[in-house]
Amino acid sequence: MCGIFGIYSYEKENVTKKIYYGLFALQHRGQEGAGIAVSDGKGINFYKNIGLVTEVFKKDILQNLFGYIGIGHVRYSTTGIKSVENCQPFVVKSSLGQIAIAHNGDILNSEELRLELEKKGHIFTSTTDSEIIAQLLIREIIKTNDRIEAIKNVLNKLVGAYSLLILFEDCLIAVRDEHGFKPLCIGEDGENIYISSEDCALTTLDVSFLRDVKPGEIVVINNDGMESYTFKKKNKVSTCMFEYIYFARPDSTIDGISVYKVRKEVGRRLAKEHPVEADIISPIPDSGNAFAIGYSEESKIPYYEALIKNKYTGRTFILPSQNERELAVRLKLSPVRSLLENKRVVLVDDSIVRGTTSKRIVNMVKKVGAKEVHLRVGCPKIISPCYYGIDMATKEELIAHKKCIMEIAKIIGVESLGYISIEGLLKAIGRKDLCLACLTGEYPTDINFIKVQNR
Amino acid sequence: MCGIFGIYSYEKENVTKKIYYGLFALQHRGQEGAGIAVSDGKGINFYKNIGLVTEVFKKDILQNLFGYIGIGHVRYSTTGIKSVENCQPFVVKSSLGQIAIAHNGDILNSEELRLELEKKGHIFTSTTDSEIIAQLLIREIIKTNDRIEAIKNVLNKLVGAYSLLILFEDCLIAVRDEHGFKPLCIGEDGENIYISSEDCALTTLDVSFLRDVKPGEIVVINNDGMESYTFKKKNKVSTCMFEYIYFARPDSTIDGISVYKVRKEVGRRLAKEHPVEADIISPIPDSGNAFAIGYSEESKIPYYEALIKNKYTGRTFILPSQNERELAVRLKLSPVRSLLENKRVVLVDDSIVRGTTSKRIVNMVKKVGAKEVHLRVGCPKIISPCYYGIDMATKEELIAHKKCIMEIAKIIGVESLGYISIEGLLKAIGRKDLCLACLTGEYPTDINFIKVQNR
Amino acid sequence: MCGIFGIYSYEKENVTKKIYYGLFALQHRGQEGAGIAVSDGKGINFYKNIGLVTEVFKKDILQNLFGYIGIGHVRYSTTGIKSVENCQPFVVKSSLGQIAIAHNGDILNSEELRLELEKKGHIFTSTTDSEIIAQLLIREIIKTNDRIEAIKNVLNKLVGAYSLLILFEDCLIAVRDEHGFKPLCIGEDGENIYISSEDCALTTLDVSFLRDVKPGEIVVINNDGMESYTFKKKNKVSTCMFEYIYFARPDSTIDGISVYKVRKEVGRRLAKEHPVEADIISPIPDSGNAFAIGYSEESKIPYYEALIKNKYTGRTFILPSQNERELAVRLKLSPVRSLLENKRVVLVDDSIVRGTTSKRIVNMVKKVGAKEVHLRVGCPKIISPCYYGIDMATKEELIAHKKCIMEIAKIIGVESLGYISIEGLLKAIGRKDLCLACLTGEYPTDINFIKVQNR
Amino acid sequence: MCGIFGIYSYEKENVTKKIYYGLFALQHRGQEGAGIAVSDGKGINFYKNIGLVTEVFKKDILQNLFGYIGIGHVRYSTTGIKSVENCQPFVVKSSLGQIAIAHNGDILNSEELRLELEKKGHIFTSTTDSEIIAQLLIREIIKTNDRIEAIKNVLNKLVGAYSLLILFEDCLIAVRDEHGFKPLCIGEDGENIYISSEDCALTTLDVSFLRDVKPGEIVVINNDGMESYTFKKKNKVSTCMFEYIYFARPDSTIDGISVYKVRKEVGRRLAKEHPVEADIISPIPDSGNAFAIGYSEESKIPYYEALIKNKYTGRTFILPSQNERELAVRLKLSPVRSLLENKRVVLVDDSIVRGTTSKRIVNMVKKVGAKEVHLRVGCPKIISPCYYGIDMATKEELIAHKKCIMEIAKIIGVESLGYISIEGLLKAIGRKDLCLACLTGEYPTDINFIKVQNR
16 A cells, blocks of 8 residues: 655645645555655656655755645555665656656556566666556657557556556646546645545645545646546446555545444444443554444443553564563553453454454453453455555465454454454445455456566 | 653663663653663663654664663653753762662752752752752762661652652662652562553563552662662652543553543543533543543443544644644644534543643534534643643643633633533542642642742 | 776675775765665665765665675766765666666767657666666667677767676676776686776775776676677777876776876976976875875975865865855865975965865965965866866866966966976876867867757 | 863854864864853853764754853763763853863873762762863862862862863863973964864964963963963973874974974984885875975985875774774775885884784785885884873783884884884974873873773
């Protein structure tokens, strides 16, 4: 996952700082790196680096970026070496001037496209999909001499998930793939048009939400205003359900549906699907909060925050000993003994991937005296990896891959375990055009490419 | 406020890293600076600097500190220049060997004591109370040739609030002032004795809580074990009520009373004292959470988190314009429109000091469509400054100083405003021996010194 | 100017640290940035950044680079923004695997080549010549399927000055342009082959000098040993005379001629061409030293170091006032009053470009009491800009551009001024196949491209 | 050794930046740390830290220091931990206001004085002599109620070497010990009075040299002007000869004698005392330069710089192997083969302490083909440690301690070795009131204290 944010200022005012605040509001979508590219109509300036938005963009750097059109990116942490080269936006110089590209998602056939380009003599300086898109796009524009035509042609070659921002020297273009895997929305405040991964960034900037970018839509913003094109007539929408469950900020609304409300409704349905007699309900903070509140509302079991999160993060230097992993959990989460001692406790979490952290938390809760621990989970069993940009785990690492509920409950150490059902999830979200690949193993796109990719 | 943490290892094992984790768990008590001093029985090594615990103590620094007795300190942010010189522990060399001191609190007569010492030719290299205590202590030990006697004599001179750790080369001493203003507790795990501002740090280290240090108690830990002395026979206890309401971590227990439970109980009583018809309750996170949960429990109005906190902090570079203050609030807190629109909302906060932030939050909540906003506050009206270590504000800055509820409600912009009553607070905490000076203007100690201090 | 350094280890030992030391010895050729790329036979790892070699390569970075073939680069300070993107080696991924390129020099027709490539749809991520060479090279290899043939074809397109290192995953290639503008030499120590801009880096590593790379030569080093190819049959050699006069380190030997000896011999000839009666000779350190020693030897006027250089450099924060420029000189150079007072002084410098620093130094020397100041210069009058990689100045900025000796002497404030003659220079160097373009305005290559380039 | 610099501005202008430039010019006297303290008449502000002057004082720090009287300090590298606490100026608060102290030198009886003060109940936060002086001074001023009287009393207690700056809130005081061990001089420019360890810092600031501070003199500068006091009527002057030979910058003049001229004259006398038939003379740069020039002048053997120093220093990460020490030398110094091959070479160095570096340099020179190497040394045999602030070595580490010339020559690997005689040295300097303790073992002060100190 990543976050993208763009602005076009009709008043030709400098948009750098607004992009900076927008990225700050999207920081939850990626903490590895950040970048901003802005055009003053004549050329593109940019800066990007490893780190959080506030670490990468210090005052002097922000003050040296000027432009009235711009895009920004926050990069999701992935395995492997963190390098500036792989940060975005990706900026290139070509016969068409400078172009900057930022995207959120994963192109499944990127290796095939790259090899094809390499065979034609193209070279690459990064391993980002953005560079491949840039190369394809410029070739196509030169060939067709028509930007929109060229973009359509390129997009038709891409297999995968992507929300995309393209910055030309005089124009901002936003694209959402035909499946609408990733969110992307439009805001405006009279003077500027905004494009953002989530509308929470619009709220931060006190900007009105206009509408979501539609799956398969190309939005072009330039001096003449905003125009919309469709690049795939037929497209089956399959928006990522995990955006609602875990990834998006709870104050965001995706395709008209409030993330917070989804989570609370999942909690209510969990209470119906997996009721239990207990004394208190506590979320595993922060991602489990809304689910737990919903569960409490339905079950009438009182909701407390029996696990306190340490607000001060940052890399702690962990003692290399057998207890280090447990310590790592306790440095982040702390149980409130007075709420847990001698109690039957329902813990509510958003999802279980590997199950290792859940196990340590349950153990910690029992250590301070919980009589029973019942775990309720807001996401159905995750049994297949995501190939669309969420670095979950390999199939073998997924605890639910080949294990039944009873086995998982035993490993984690809980008295009972309940996942929301897929039907419950769909009803809670209130839409059916979702990607459920990680829950069902049925992928909405061709995935024959992925052996190349899957490390 | 500050946080202090100490360890004595009977097995003579290096305690540096455990102090580091302890300070990390106490980080909420002070974010300006951090320091650790450890003794190997022959001399004291130390390191301190400006910054968060994880910023100050990098791997190489931790690896260069060895000792089996040690103390640590996190420093509360105060106005004025941040300087290493004012960080703690304060370490001195004397004819008695090296001594390190760390404290939490404020000595009211420090200027008087300093001037007295200066007249005798003593000089000072910092402006910390710790240095004054160190100077007095060493003079007294030389005079009396009896550590405990000397400590008692020095403590009898101090007017104010202090929880104190003194590290001698061979011994760790913990002191809590006779009023017990600040918390201080003892833990043990068979091999080590721990002293901590709050027991949440013991939980983090998986250490058993033994007991609180008593007001007016001196605890001496050395190779012979732990001994207890009383330095004031008569003492009126007046523990800071604000520790329960705001300062301490919710998972801590102070003098046998769970902080989380106090806050929830205050919330319940608030609902009784100031009921209202409303659609939802939301805390102002994170400090309002437990109060709001209690209010919801009692009132049956559903509890939601309608204000989302941005987890990624760090200094943002704010645009210098008229909207900057509002932006600053929106960068930290974001309203969930779908929960607030057209709703009658009860917001619950822990306390109101100046009222400026409350006003901005209420404004933001109304902007997304809340029909009514009712504010409920977990701390009675704050009308007088604190002279015991909490940097609240000057009398004039306190919104409740000379204003009635109606006036305050109007300024903040709410339909109704309700503070918990002092009686309600005392009942919720379940003890009466509390310092309520900021609520009543009646100070448990002589405060004739404070004109010198009060900027 | 820049410096390049490469190693091929037949024993397949890690060459990273040796490249690091080599670059450290070549640091005088470029202080803006540094980079190292190494291949382990399967892929290329690299790191580059803004800063001095010792700033860019900290222990942990060096320890993460492994490879038995490698190249390094130090980048010359140029005007404009310093960015990592423009540091070298430039590393690309292509259908032929990864390739890294580092070069010293300037390609005059780079814009033409770039535009041509852009027209074919190629895109660029930096403004370095290396990227253009990389793109051309890969196209050509794909076309010809013969590395050597391809390199020859590419080199035949380049107009300008370049010493070049190309790192393939399995092979190291060194190229010196057909004019031999820039130095490049080969060393060996039984286990490794070394390529270096100057042999001083070989001396630092205690490696034997083998021979210079010949103008128009391609040297290929791989598992089969070292092979040599010629890519231009006819070539007029024109090695940069400024390497001997200023740029190279005095302990280097270029094309068989000792730099130190050249400078001393120029000094002797200066004494014959421009004798003067004086009390002492002093160099303007460090670059004037060897010239001054030669002048003293011939003239018998005693040599002293009457200007002392501050060894501690680093950016000083200069007071913004009218005296700041003078202060800037005095912070770097300090006159020895006891040697200069009431003396007739010959100052010897390597060259005069703009003349502004010379003027300030002369002024400073007179201020401490020098009776007469005579300036002798080791380089003939510089009247034309260099287009081959030395950032001298624009024509208008060159003090000698349209001024006679008398005028220049008056501006600088000296009693007499003598430049070495071009004939004297040629005799002192002992070779005639030199580029004298900055002295004569006659350029050894086509320079019709330069209007594009010359800012 | 250390460097000190002070300014009093009669125009009450901010002196911070001038102190900064002064310290930059004195950087050669200490590279471990730097500090500046300034008074605006009401209080003292200061900043100090580990590092070079340009590293410690960045723009924002300089811009936050205001005052019209001020002192600065550069700290000499010593063994042991580098800590901010031991940097100077040392600033204290007392009943007399704030006082800052900076000194160059070593107080031999500091431990005795410290113990005495500790017995009286004083405590110490650093291990600097400055803190002891501060404590003594404040006691004495309180007792006598007369600053000058108090300073005299304190100085009479000190045994050792010290040049001292004392900053009161309204006054700057400079002191040079009665032996005049360390240099200290006065400058003025009409608006300010300057005190500096060496006059080279005055030259850098374009300030006129007024006079040296006399041994046993106290100079008081305040609003009424400058006054002079003598604190020891009888005093035997013994200025450190090593200041002339090695420590001071060659452009400085100490007690009326030019350092550069001394070194050149020592070189001439060396040529007479230890003549040799040779082809070239080369200094070991930079400290050997002036000596070698003098030797060349007298002997008529031509002077060349056959060893080139790498201008770019900074910590290089050395390969941990058997050759690392040799590499360390070659990274700093590089031989010019063309000057050395088949030559009989005279190398000239300022002094030999342990002899290990000399050995490696000689080895390196022979490796490039020198036929004979003759070493000439500008300082007589060093046989005893310095107790006055120069961290030479322990007696056992001094190569000349118990070895004759022949043995030393053999160890170092030279064909002949010649040290200047003590008589020659005295004549070259032209004064006899010098400290020659390291050459003779006869110390000008009582040294019974030193067992405590000598590690």
